[in-house]
Amino acid sequence: MPLFVYNTLTRKKEEFKPLKDKEVRMYVCGVTPYDEAHLGHGRAYVTFDIVRRFLEYSGYKVTYVQNITDIDDKIINKSQHPTPNVQTNSKVQIPNAKLKEKCEEIVKKYFDSYLEVMEKLNVLNPTKYVKATEHIQEMVDWIKGLVDKGFAYEVGGDVYFEVSKFKEYGKLSRRKLDEMKSGARVKVDSRKRSPLDFSLWKAAKEGEPSWDSPWGKGRPGWHIECSAMSTKYLGESFDIHGGGLDLIFPHHENEIAQTEALTCKPWVKYWFHNGFVNVNKQKMSKSLGNFFTLKDIFKKYKPQAVRLFLLSTHYRGPINFSDQQLKDAEKGLARLYDTMDRLQFSIDSIEISKESHGLDPELLKLDEDFIEAMNDDFNAAAAIGVLFEIVAFANRIIEEKLNDKDILSKTKKSLESFLELLGFSCEKKKASLDEEIEKMIAEREAARKNKDFKTADKIRDDLLKKGIILEDTKQGVRWKRNA
RNA sequence: GGCGCAGUACCCAAGUGGUUAAGGGAACUGUCUGCAAAACAGUCAUUCGGCGGUUCAAAUCCGCCCCGCGCCUCCA
Incomplete structure (x- = not known):
């Protein structure tokens, strides 16, 4: 029974055949840890956890790499504008010198929290988590390579990828360059040769965390980390690249352009994208403010139930949260x-x-x-x-x-x-109070035998108060905890 | 405007050319039981947003229409 997978690149279901026999290399875009993970993140990582588990079940050796974007505008922004002090209602201005430290703190806090909720959801850790800040040199090398080959240009400390130089630009998202140019929503930056050109390297502003580069102090743009890190650990061509539907454009499109421009090789064979979690039919997102963090959801519902909920709809379709x-x-x-x-x-x-x-x-x-x-x-x-x-x-x-x-x-x-x-653990958790319960059940059975139903019912009620439900079956009494 | 996704029972949802349209939840009925509870079982869409078309055969393919959503800007 062969495996068929839907490939966003071809918009078709194809028979899955990895580049190397019985070996699968996959890369999934991970989180930017600047806030608590919400249900949408949960869906994405449960989806790819299933992909990984099923491939392993099918006999493949899976190498699964996931990145962590630990330097980015949102993190820097958060480090500059911490939560306002409730009492004075004034924003504390963080001195620039401390920004880098503050960013690291934010990343640690939210990445730890991310790991915690993933564990609760029973999402297995990828083979390797890779952090952007630990691969600055690789990214600088990539950008240099792109500049040397004429795909990128520098303007005042910033480096941009010149989209028009990559002939296949748009092949993943099925967009045409000239159509996008006429689109009204592309921000204009006069220093760019085209509004669609995207940033590979960003010059540092005063006090921002920065690294040295041939173009001065700065930090990498968002897309380049995925190219540099995925190829470092998985090779210049690999099998699967995944992420949310919202990453198709521009993130994944840009990644393809960068990578294939430099390597001249087909990069990823299968692109998988999971659908969104909706709230009242609208996409759950930070900007709409309609998100529910996993942490909060777990206060009300068991993580395993959340997992079942997420898996009860096919991963590519939308799922409504209620x-x-x-x-x-x-x-x-x-x-x-x-x-x-x-x-x-x-x-x-x-x-x-x-x-x-x-x-x-x-x-x-x-x-x-x-x-x-x-x-x-x-x-x-x-x-x-x-x-x-x-x-x-x-x-x-x-x-x-x-x-x-x-x-x-x-x-x-x-x-x-x-x-x-499917990632539902079946381990039995019988606690120490079992013995006491067994004893009470035996007492109740004795009472029932003597037709002392009053005592029997009292014991049953007492147990119920402890959260124990009894089942009288043909094979005897069975008990379970009230979930 | 461009590109894309979706509309299946009271709610959720699988199914994309051909046996009785999966499954879950709810509801109802029954079985078990000293009684309950729990559990289990049965019932629950001649019909798949609407209208046409193709076909021996359509939820499934084609056309039009209605409705909802997403991406095109940071986003899982």
Whole structure:
């Protein structure tokens, strides 16, 4: 069953064939740590986490590099204008000399926070995180190379890439140069030869963090870091480059221009872009102010439920954020985990197993359906649908094949491995209070046997107050924590 | 204006030419139970924004229209 992926560059689904057999090199645009990560970031990194996990599951060795833009206008801006003091309502002006330090502080704070929320979402760390400020020399070399080849020019300490020199400019975003020139929204900078030319190196203003370069003190433009760092760690050509839909233009278009202008080689084979998270049908974004940080969302909803919510829509489409949907996801997640528990409970309660009838064709079909869904452009939403069909199958065999340990175990194994593939951990967290609970349950059972339902019900209520829900089943009493 | 995405049940959502239009949530009914709860099961779209067209066959392809959104400026 081959994997088909949608490639933004060709606007088609293509069979996935990495440049090197059984090896995949992927690069994903990471965050600029100047504020808390919001649900939109969560979606992007969960998306590429799934790509990575499924490729690994399929037998590829994946090298996944993600950048951190740790020097940029937004960070500098934040360092100059810290949160106003609430009491005096006056803005404290930070002395220039301290700007660099302040920027580093901001980056550390928000990157740490980013790592924390990613861990909660069960997003695996990339093979390598790479920071822009640790690759200044590489970027300077790149810019020099572009200037030498005539693709870039310097004006008063700034260096720009001359877009018109790169003949294929626009091939990713499907834009034509002359159409864009007439577009009204391109800012005019008289020093640039064309309004579309973009900055490779920015001359430092007084006090701003800066590095030495052949063009004087300054810092790199945004796009160049991705070219310099991705090729350093993954080679001049690699398999996958990902990011949000909003990065297609201009970021990724510019990256292609820079990179291919210098290397003269096709750079990235497959471009993947995830869709946005919307709020009331509008894109969740900083500028609209309609964003919800992951930190805040986790105060209300379990991170795993947020993950399920994010995966319940295909990664390329829009997804609308609402409390109702998060609640639905929590219920769905509970059902998945609950079925795992019920299967285990059922397995444990069988003393003498019936002879197994080997592989169940229905289960095999479901296993196949799951993989088939994932092979179709990482269709996790469809795959989750199959997961729930496995749940229904599991419940049926719990009812029907009470003594067949083998098929119950196989079903549990399927469900477990698929949950893990999608990044839902199945580890059981039984706390120390288990013993006490077991004791109370035994007391209740004794009371029930004696038809002392008053005592039995009281124990049940007491347990409920502790957040324990009892289930009286044919195989005995099962308990679980109220989620 | 250019480029692009979307409209599937009460809500969310998969499906892009052909068996009964996945799945989740809600609701309703039932099973189990001492009673509950929980759990489980069943029911829940002759129909896919509208109108035409192509085809033996359309949610799926084509045309037009309606509605919503995104990118073109920092953005996951």
